[in-house]
Amino acid sequence: MKIKMRIITASYRQNDVTVELFGRSSDGKSVTALFFGFKPYFDYVDPSEDCISKMKNNPEFIDMEDKNLFLNGENVDVKRFYVKSPWKVPELRKICNCEALAADIPFHHRFIYDYDLGSSVNIEGELLEDEKKNYTTDIVIKINKIETAESFNPDLKILSFDIENSISTREIFVIGYSIYFKGKIQQGELSSNETSDEKSILNGFNDLITEEDPDIITGYNIDGYDLPLLEERMRANRIHFNTGRDFLPPRRIMDQFWRLHGRVIDDAWWAVKKVLHPKHESLNFVSNLLLNEGKENVNRIYIENEWKNRRDDVVKYCIKDSYLALMIYLKIRILDRNLYLSTVSMLPLDDVTNGGTSTYVDSILIRRADRESIGVPMSARRSSNETYEGGYVHTMEPGLYDMIVVLDFKSMYPSMIIKHNICFTTLSKNGEITAPNGAKFLSPDVKKGIIPDILEQLMKDRDEVKKQMKTDKENYEYFNGLQDAIKVLMNTFYGVLGTTFYRFTNREISSAITAFARQTITSIISDLENDGNKVIYGDTDSIFIESGKKTVDEAIDFGNKLSSEISQRENLVLEFEKVMDPLFSHGAKKRYAGKIVYPEENNGEILVRGYETRRTDSFNLQSEALKKVFDLILSRNVNGAKQYAEDLIKKVSAGDIDNEDLVISRSVKDFDTYKNASSMANVNAAKKMIERGEMFIPGMKVSWIVTNANRTPQEVEPFIDGETFNYRPDYIYYSKRLQETLNRVLESLDKEVEVVKNPQTKITDLFNEDSNKKKSETTNLDDFFK
DNA sequence: TGCCCTCGGGG
DNA sequence: GTGTACGAGGGCA
Numbered sequence: 184m185k186i187k188m189r190i191i192t193a194s195y196r197q198n199d200v201t202v203e204l205f206g207r208s209s210d211g212k213s214v215t216a217l218f219f220g221f222k223p224y225f226d227y228v229d230p231s232e233d234c235i236s237k238m239k240n241n242p243e244f245i246d247m248e249d250k251n252l253f254l255n256g257e258n259v260d261v262k263r264f265y266v267k268s269p270w271k272v273p274e275l276r277k278i279c280n281c282e283a284l285a286a287d288i289p290f291h292h293r294f295i296y297d298y299d300l301g302s303s304v305n306i307e308g309e310l311l312e313d314e315k316k317n318y319t320t321d322i323v324i325k326i327n328k329i330e331t332a333e334s335f336n337p338d339l340k341i342l343s344f345d346i347e348n349s350i351s352t353r354e355i356f357v358i359g360y361s362i363y364f365k366g367k368i369q370q371g372e373l374s375s376n377e378t379s380d381e382k383s384i385l386n387g388f389n390d391l392i393t394e395e396d397p398d399i400i401t402g403y404n405i406d407g408y409d410l411p412l413l414e415e416r417m418r419a420n421r422i423h424f425n426t427g428r429d430f431l432p433p434r435r436i437m438d439q440f441w442r443l444h445g446r447v448i449d450d451a452w453w454a455v456k457k458v459l460h461p462k463h464e465s466l467n468f469v470s471n472l473l474l475n476e477g478k479e480n481v482n483r484i485y486i487e488n489e490w491k492n493r494r495d496d497v498v499k500y501c502i503k504d505s506y507l508a509l510m511i512y513l514k515i516r517i518l519d520r521n522l523y524l525s526t527v528s529m530l531p532l533d534d535v536t537n538g539g540t541s542t543y544v545d546s547i548l549i550r551r552a553d554r555e556s557i558g559v560p561m562s563a564r565r566s567s568n569e570t571y572e573g574g575y576v577h578t579m580e581p582g583l584y585d586m587i588v589v590l591d592f593k594s595m596y597p598s599m600i601i602k603h604n605i606c607f608t609t610l611s612k613n614g615e616i617t618a619p620n621g622a623k624f625l626s627p628d629v630k631k632g633i634i635p636d637i638l639e640q641l642m643k644d645r646d647e648v649k650k651q652m653k654t655d656k657e658n659y660e661y662f663n664g665l666q667d668a669i670k671v672l673m674n675t676f677y678g679v680l681g682t683t684f685y686r687f688t689n690r691e692i693s694s695a696i697t698a699f700a701r702q703t704i705t706s707i708i709s710d711l712e713n714d715g716n717k718v719i720y721g722d723t724d725s726i727f728i729e730s731g732k733k734t735v736d737e738a739i740d741f742g743n744k745l746s747s748e749i750s751q752r753e754n755l756v757l758e759f760e761k762v763m764d765p766l767f768s769h770g771a772k773k774r775y776a777g778k779i780v781y782p783e784e785n786n787g788e789i790l791v792r793g794y795e796t797r798r799t800d801s802f803n804l805q806s807e808a809l810k811k812v813f814d815l816i817l818s819r820n821v822n823g824a825k826q827y828a829e830d831l832i833k834k835v836s837a838g839d840i841d842n843e844d845l846v847i848s849r850s851v852k853d854f855d856t857y858k859n860a861s862s863m864a865n866v867n868a869a870k871k872m873i874e875r876g877e878m879f880i881p882g883m884k885v886s887w888i889v890t891n892a893n894r895t896p897q898e899v900e901p902f903i904d905g906e907t908f909n910y911r912p913d914y915i916y917y918s919k920r921l922q923e924t925l926n927r928v929l930e931s932l933d934k935e936v937e938v939v940k941n942p943q944t945k946i947t948d949l950f951n952e953d954s955n956k957k958k959s960e961t962t963n964l965d966d967f968f969k
Numbered sequence: 970t971g972c973c974c975t976c977g978g979g980g
Numbered sequence: 981g982t983g984t985a986c987g988a989g990g991g992c993a
Contacts, residue, residue: 194981276982287982287983288982291983292982404977407979408978408980409980412980436983437983437985452979453986457986483980534983849975850976850978858973858974859974882979
């Protein structure tokens with residue numbers, strides 16, 4: 184039989200080293216596809232006789248083969264060794280002293296690369312009835328023939344769940360779930376009652392997953408809470424946590440992700456963090472923000488009592504939470520994004536969802552290297568603390584600027600790589616292209632590098648998809664998602680090539696890329712200045728110019744004109760991105776705030792870079808005051824901003840402020856998990872709560888007010904909602920912190936006069952670091968990619 | 970300046 | 981599972 188399927192995850196069976204591909208077929212069935220007989224292998228560069236005999240005598244040895252590969256600028260002889268077990272490779276690659284190649288590629292990736300499979304595949308094979316009992320999928324098929332197919336997006340089943348449990352005994356009370364499939368939502372719960380205990384909840388959960396057979400499992404903070412809890416309770420009840428499509432349990436990877444054979448575990452909270460960067464990350468806040476809908480009213484701090492007294496409400500609350508997580512997950516469209524990304528990077532969905540970014544680049548580059556007989560080095564395990572010069576940052580004079588036009592280089596680093604043929608395959612002493620850092624690369628007519636070639640192709644692909652997006656209105660969404668994913672992939676490419684020690688590149692190559700980029704932007708800036716333009720700021724691939732225009736329309740014309748002039752002259756694309764009016768900076772690099780007036784859809788937005796204060800352990804007043812100050816400055820009311828700041832700090836130092844505005848809160852774990860618990864304010868607040876007979880359970884969030892910051896550690900008193908606070912806050916401490924925050928912004932505006940009078944105590948000048956600023960400053964590329 | 974430690978979400 | 985890794989901020993050397 185023949186089927187077309189989208190690959191969700193790939194793995195292999197330990198017992199017989201059979202490759203397993205899990206996915207959904209074009210007709211909506213869940214599928215396990217098995218490939219028998221694929222063998223692990225890796226290469227040794229020019230191994231000695233001794234090395235070869237060691238390998239041949241190893242019980243893992245199957246076969247060997249001669250190869251000739253391009254490596255570090257020359258062709259070398261290598262021996263390819265085929266072995267029995269993927270998990271033995273880390274051991275085997277250390278048997279000899281010579282260099283091992285491609286000995287750190289996960290086995291399922293090795294398979295996908297070798298058969299050059301994309302995210303969707305056509306399979307010819309036969310149904311395996313006797314294997315059906317080993318998997319939860321609708322069908323199990325033996326692969327006789329497999330090849331990549333045009334990518335398609337099947338309907339995937341998403342299951343979201345949430346658990347309510349006892350804080351003290353950890354016992355699970357209820358698991359609520361919401362399932363999304365083909366546009367419909369189905370809900371339910373598993374709970375303890377007269378006839379059902381925790382054991383039956385846990386077994387019920389396993390059954391639910393097995394029967395529903397979802398492709399995606401989500402929830403809110405399931406990675407860090409619900410899944411570890413399930414694992415713990417399953418163990419306590421001696422129940423196998425067999426929720427995989429092969430009945431194996433989920434496994435925690437690096438204290439971060441969970442991996443489950445056949446399904447993707449995709450925590451909605453992580454997705455929200457990555458995509459949205461919300462001010463607060465709580466389910467209630469985020470669901471109100473995205474869905475205009477909040478959590479049900481249950482007090483989870485007193486969950487045991489709530490469960491005793493309001494069981495039905497707790498069940499409702501639990502289901503609602505699973506529903507909210509599901510709706511958030513759908514709303515932010517992270518699944519679509521990852522599906523597109525898996526399409527363009529030719530990887531299973533799980534690998535783009537829960538894998539590192541270098542995996543995407545590996546997927547493209549390793550296939551290409553194999554095709555062209557280029558050796559695949561191992562990832563360097565060197566500690567790479569060495570930094571190198573990154574992007575160019577133009578220093579900004581402190582002040583308030585009008586009608587600023589912002590120009591952006593389109594794909595600056597990919598453009599540099601393509602233009603200068605930068606690649607590990609072209610790096611050569613004989614190269615006629617010399618980078619500003621001294622690295623030399625062969626010219627494209629002598630040898631075209633594979634990285635520039637791939638990037639050029641990706642750029643062309645993207646333009647092509649964009650064209651289709653415009654002509655094929657019916658499939659606009661699809662093409663738009665695809666072009667965006669290609670952009671992400673290209674960004675990933677230069678991110679990986681530019682920041683770390685990636686297997687195919689090195690420092691010389693990374694710094695050649697950034698050096699060319701600096702050369703390009705600085706020469707354009709000086710051209711602009713020679714033409715009489717006022718360049719006030721620039722960072723890596725952006726240039727800020729004071730247009731001198733009175734109206735937005737004039738500024739837009741100016742921006743368009745500049746962008747087309749320079750783009751033509753330089754044979755690069757410099758896009759006119761936005762107009763800000765006004766723009767404010769106190770003179771530090773990477774810190775500014777501006778009001779956007781163009782493009783129209785962002786008109787009125789306030790853009791703040793580099794000034795944000797940490798939200799979680801700052802007190803309310805701090806962030807509110809900062810926001811107010813920016814509002815005033817960007818309304819050009821600088822004096823008003825100063826006056827406001829001065830008045831506020833005076834008020835605080837005089838104690839004329841509500842206690843609520845000074846509360847700091849953070850969560851506290853078990854005290855003995857801290858290296859230096861006694862010096863931590865949150866721990867000390869929790870200890871005092873216990874002394875006072877207040878409830879404290881490790882993991883709880885604790886609120887406090889600082890009462891004496893002159894002592895080490897600072898003295899704090901817990902702040903309990905609804906109870907009077909009988910201590911005097913350290914108003915001097917609070918006014919100092921407020922002053923620090925506000926001075927970061929205001930200090931530059933009026934240097935002679937201290938912006939704010941010192942409140943009672945002497946405070947040394949803050950932010951006097953700009954005495955010897957150079958005109959040109961550089962920054963590490965890593966900063967740019969944050 | 971750079972490293973180490975911690976939190977955030979969840980009950 | 982031939983796989984290592986979130987991002988921001990404060991404290992401290």
